[in-house]
Amino acid sequence: MSASVRGRAWFERLTGTARPVGGLPPSVLAADTTVDGHAVRAVAVVPDRSARFARARNGEMGIDEGFGVAAAVNGTPAGSAILAIVDVPGQAFGIREEAVGLQRALAASTQAYIRARRGGHPVLTLVVGKAISGAFLAHGLQGGWIGALDDAEIEIHVMSEAAVARVTRMERDDLARVAREIPATARDIRTFATFGAVDRIFAVSDPDAPSDADVAEVTRAFAEVLRTPELARRNPIERLDAPGALHTRALARRVRDELQAQWDV
């Protein structure tokens, strides 16, 4: 796998000369910057060729990344918003990670985002690359406001296509056909957005090397959100009320309604 450059590129363009937050593993970037006068701590997970866990060198969420992102988020200064820049090809697929307990490391960052958001920090997410599975759950999907680039390289799913093929015993062609027929199995950002979790899709000129205009547009959008910070403090359940979700997630809504109706006798 060739390591993606996007996470770092967007992080650097969006944080500029801001001083990096120290004490984090090299694969976790964090810096305190400002957007339109609002304090923002940006956090990204990037490839680190010399990471001590061999299975977490291409930007995957591993042990150090999970606890590292958690530390970065937990250390957010009071009053500051958080920006998660997402380009994560997946969690680390390693036996050492499993033995140590990768679920706990990724729960650490998940919980950090949740508590930050529920504690009043606006949490924004910008998906600039892959957002796969446990890695996305642990870094990005707990954002109160989620934006994404409009780009074919962006992939959102729970498992690589090869692994899906193995587990479901379906051919790649069949998987592609199913993805067209059943949006729930698609891997592209536009389809994902129909479920109500994506608030904004940005058309950019070069996702790998964002232009000044690209950065300006994204920054403008952030500023808008931060002027109405409750937009970035929305809890995930509120996505069910997004206009798209009324239709695409009707079944989930119905289950909740039924549960509520039957909860007490």
Next chain:
Amino acid sequence: MIETLTYEFVATQSVEHRSHVGVVASGNCEILLEPAADGRSAVVVRTSVNGFGGTWQAVLGRFFARNPVAVQIEINDFGATPAVVALRLEQALESAQ
């Protein structure tokens, strides 16, 4: 893909309750059984193993020949053998009586 089969049988007896047994797991099936009123039984089978309509007919025919109960049955099948199906049917009926 999934095959859906429907069957009807004449019934003379009734059951008290509805019942639910089994699970959609390999070699197994889920059965939902509900009382029906009109002296007829209706069965819907959904199965991932195609081409065994005759076997289903025979298994269900034998079950209703022994137990002419007026019920609606829904079977969600994942390759259960006739032995498993027959056992689950008996279990569903016993729970419903």
Next chain:
Amino acid sequence: MNLAWNTRRRRKQERLARISGLVRDGRFAASDAATVLQELIEPGDRVCLEGDNQKQADFLSRALATLDPARVHDLHLLISVIGRPEHIALFERGIASQVDFSYSGPQSLRLAQQVADGRVRIGAIHTYLELFARYFVDLTPDIALIAADEADAAGNLYTGPNTEETPTIAEATAFRDGIVIVQVNRIVDRCTRVDIPGDWVDLVVVADKPYEIEPLFTRDPELIDDVQVLMAMLVLRGIYERHRVRSLNHGIGFDTAAIELILPTYGERLGLRGEVCTHWVLNPHPTLIPAIESGWVRSVHCYGGELGMERYVAARPDIFFTGRDGSLRSNRAFCQAAGLYATDLFIGSTLQIDRDANSSTATLGRIAGFGGAPNLGSDPRGRRHSSVPWLEMTSSDEEVRRGRKIVVQLVETFQESGVPTFVERLDAVELGRSAGLPLAPVMIYGDDVTHVVTEEGVAYLYRARDIDERRAALAAIAGVTKIGLGADEGRTQALRSSGVVAFPEDLGVRRNEANRTLLAARSVRDLVEWSGGLYDPPKRFRSW
């Protein structure tokens, strides 16, 4: 006429002289194995290669397969189980051209191909006991390649819990001037116990690694399903309880494992402990542990051992046949004889059964054989001791009468994926024809079968008055197979009334009770717990 009475002995001395330079104190080096075999073995020799059900003389078989076919060819291979790839390589490479055997499970497909290609001719597919018997008549080995755990300086051998057929092969070879070559795992000062005396042994080699052994008799209780529990209940009530079966042999399937596992639960409730299933002829099945621990079992004699059961068996010498060292002594020949003559019941499964209850596990394109089942699943006409179940199988009131062994076939009416078990004609018939065998490979002949059990009920075939009633009884429990659909409802009712057929309700077996909670152990972990930690299952069976 110039008569010589010791040609075999002389030839043996000549052969051994050819390799004397490579042998020291009766041993040769592993690196010389191929050379030694090449010098000793002559074209056309009968070579008995120890390939047991479990234990394999794999070092020697690998060496044999590397020999130069220009020098060593047309061997007549004698082997219980054709189980390893290099066994087939012997035919592929032209080293052996004829084979007499019992079973070829894992290599059955490749064996059929070799036969079709004309590279090997099958003498016969035997039962184990039959093959061993022929070693003492017309198939005496010139060379025996066997495996043992330990050898001492005098060539005494310890063959461990998996002694299986090693002594039989060694005896047949050694006492008619064949050459006995043993691969051992190690040389010791003093054998743990002597299973084979050193003067039956000619040559010893320490193998490059311990012999291969497979845990063939471990059935994970997690994989037993409710239908198998139902059939186990039917067997217990409809056969064991009814006929008071004390001595018996079980096949190795999950359905017979289910019977073993409901003895301490369902059997206990029926008050059958001490009344049935007391004396067993059986490998040390882990699934028998709960019954042993609950006091059901008086004795178990074994064909072979089972990986992981060593410590448990050693700790239960009242039950198992064990040596002074404490470990199991198995012997396939004696155990097969015991199963034939001294047990009242055999029960096992099959893949196909026809309307006359002939059964076979043979499928097209494979030549598998049946191992011990045809022997155990047959009525020994030479039996002269009586027992209640044996006598119950016949109803003659004449002055001179005999009893009959109970032979049970236990099958679900359909296999997984909708394949019927009851068939119009066994695949074995076509298979026998296409492989040029003089006999269709029938595992158990219908006229030996006394009972057939399916999830539908029990057919008491021994009670049928004639062939027509027999077929009707079988059809009555054949479910919705083509044969079962041919059953006449009225006739079935009559057969139930006359006791030729019994449905679960006739036997007091409730289908709703048929579920896995009746199993005394529901996982391998449970078996370990039952054994008090003495059972040490192989890795592949561990899920904790």
Next chain:
Amino acid sequence: MTAPLLLTESFAERGARERARALLDPQSFRELIGPFERIASPYLAAQGVVPQSDDGTVVARGTIAGVRACVVATDGRFLGGSIGEIGGAKIAGALELARRDAQRGAPTRLVLALDTGGIRLQEANLGILAVSEICDAIVALRELMPVIAVIAGRVGVYGGLSLSTALCSEIIVSEGARVGLNGPDVVETESGIEEMDSSDRPLIWGVTGGRLRFRQGFASELVSDDVPAIRAAVERAFQAPNELGPLVAQAFPDPRLERDDFLRAMEIEL
């Protein structure tokens, strides 16, 4: 002759519904959105899979030790206990309602009896969204009262739900259960058989089994596969202090060690 095993009531043997029933006080079981309401996945048939009428997830109300309770149980036998739109909404919805009850001063004890291989591939996008809601709802409920996870099935917990499990206040595991993020076959597919041989059962249980998770302090109780033992553990768990601090890394060996040396340093038997 003593036969203690004959007296145990296996939890792992049961389906989800019977597990929920086993954890609730006798006779208190009441299922919500039961199978006869037939809210089943509409996405499976087109992918060649027969749906199950409860989608493999059971929600049951009742009492635990006399206190209002709700057990959510997933069935590892149906599609590996995978979580799709319906199962996910059942879990998240129950957590949200329990939080509402707690805010109203009439708390409902919530137990997640999970047995799942993770998010259902056939409904991937809906599953991942549901899991993000579940994680959020667990943390939100934990601010008010404990959330207990019981992992004692044949599958254990893998995938996204392993994160949710890690967020619970107390985690009860059995020896036969496993907790990991990536299933062994996924690790083998993605990283090769040298990394993980998915047929090596002792290795799998060694690195993800209940015994290790208990030794690591991830699980608070290691229970035998016995209903009364698990019920007792659940009651104890509701008494434990519900501290909601940050999850921080615990000590582990240098990951640059060779695989087997690393595992041995963790005292994992190979």
